[in-house]
Amino acid sequence: MLPKTERFKQGARETLADPVIQESMEAVYNGFHTNRQSAGQATEGWDAQRDRGRAIKEHTIANLDYYLEMLTDKVDANGGNVFFAEDTAAATEYILDLARARDVKTVIKSKSMVSEEMSLAHEMEAVGIEAVETDLGEYIIQLAGEAPYHIIAPAIHKSQDQVAEMFAETTGTDPGQTPEELTTTARGMLRETFQRADMSVTGVNFAVAESGSIVLVTNEGNGRMCTSIPRVHVAVMGMEKIVPSMQDLGMMLRILIRSATGQRISSYVTMVNGPRRDEEEDGPEEFHLVIVDNGRMRLLADPNLREALYCLRCGACLNACPVYRKVGGHSYGWVYPGPIGAVVSPVLSGLKQAKDLPFASSLCGACREACPVRIDIPNMLLHLRHQVVEGPREVRSVGRVERLVWKAWRFGNMKPGRFRTGGKIANLLGRPFARGGTFRRVPPPLSGWTRSRDLPLPASTPFRDRFKKRRSRGRG
């Protein structure tokens, strides 16, 4: 997907002005967020489980080479093929070549964020292969020609009416359909596609190194259909999606599912161990696992950012984030929205273009608190901010005015006398313009503040002077 990360501010403004989206974003908090909180509270030893989950990820990422090799060997032994793709272009090429070689006409897809990085459905359509999303949310945004709005609920921003209208346009159904009827309509359309499909592309929630299995977590059962009906199954994963053992998998599933939706277990957990064996009835003839780097090595190489690879893509940080809930998913301009998107998108798709993202946070820490593996997102945002200001030339991008402001700030703060005088001057200069001790409007660079808030005038007698007076009175 081509990044449009430079559009953040514009996107945010548009979203803030859209009452339908603002309304649906409330559901993100009232639904997912509060459900996750109750699920955590209801789970005995929840915090210890999160610590365990984090420890598993720390260990795996620290030994990523080792586990990738183990996974590759096991998948091979199970009769599957592994392809390691350095970037999305390589991954796409591999899959398209495979589809052509197997004479594939129709591909069904289950939810996969990595395939969004690749714009895989588009690429397939472009070469004349029908590609259909089978996750209901993905299906809706595919019809709308949009990017996912949320990691686990891609069409969360669409109202029921909007969906009904879209279905009516494509299939001629009644635009007044209820959510249940809409689901039935979509099911009907999809079932027919399932039967025709010759290839499936799925995501991977976890890949178990010791057994070479891949695991899909869904609520709709479409993952299971995708992995059993078509004759070729391609699973696409980011290289961080690995866990060492089945035991680790159990732990990770627990915390993923509770954090994503607040459920104890999602309706369908599907495990695939390669292509169908002779004695089995169901399953594909061929199984391919495409492991994608696409910039993840850069995360791995930077100790300040490595934690980003612990991410389970559960979406809890999005639901907790007060900024995401206001600006919505598309403002982030690439595949991953919200707090984790503000870290991952700049690194994977280019920091210079995405330079606003790390700054678009009040650093309130709600994301870290919500994250099942306690990823310190605010800290990574600070690191990226530092890169934008003082990093290598190719990523640096800060205006001259801002540099001057901070230079002046530093000067004023190095000596208490300067600091005090600065306040005095601001007080004297500001006094004629202030009403009742506050400003209603100030010039740039602070003008953003006074758009909606009064700004106080610095005190005429700062605390330091009052304290001195007190002491001279008290002790003198």
Next chain:
Amino acid sequence: MTCLVDQFRPEVGESVVNVLERLGVEVDFPEGQTCCGQPAFNSGFQSEAREVARHFLDVFDATEGPIIVPSGSCGAMVRKFYSEMFEGEAAERERARCVGERIYEFTEFLVDVLGADDLYTDLGPHMEDTATYHQCCHLERELGVDHQPAELLGRVKGLEMLPMYRSEVCCGFGGTFAVKFADVSTAMLDEKLDNAAATGASTIVAGDTGCIMHMAGGLRRRGSDQQVRHIAEILDEATGPGDQANGAPA
């Protein structure tokens, strides 16, 4: 004392001193102090922040005893981020660690160090008001000061604490965020102020001057009667002689 308190809300500083002195603590204000460096650090200007932080360490390394700040943000900066900023400078790091260990946020000091009981048996805090508490982000989630303010406020006689919906959600301040992303910050502030208004409380209490300035500015623009006060001001008023309506010494 924090730079925002010094320059914008000196009353808060006076309240802090009043309360501490009433509890028998001897208070000093090292004159050399300015800012802790957080604004620049959070904006990515680490070189500038580092110089100012060095100045902070110079000033406070020369003092003894606990250092009390009426702010979660500044406390977090010194306790948590200094060591990061001075990575690779072992001596400064060590200085940062020593100073960091002495830093307490105001309510944290009252409850965890002094023990809040003293405050209640000796001073018998009392004031007639209705209030609601906003959980400032850095206090809550960077420093983990999550129960102390509520404990202190809950035991003030006559002060009715009303629960706020989503009290833990950020008010949208975030330092330069409020200026750079004014639209988003405003939407967050609006949600906060709506929730605060819905409580019907006459006062919003908070623990960080940044958030207080932010909410106060928004309230003023709305023409609301609600006021925002620092928890130190509340405790000062509640423990002070009855005729000091605003807690400031006459």
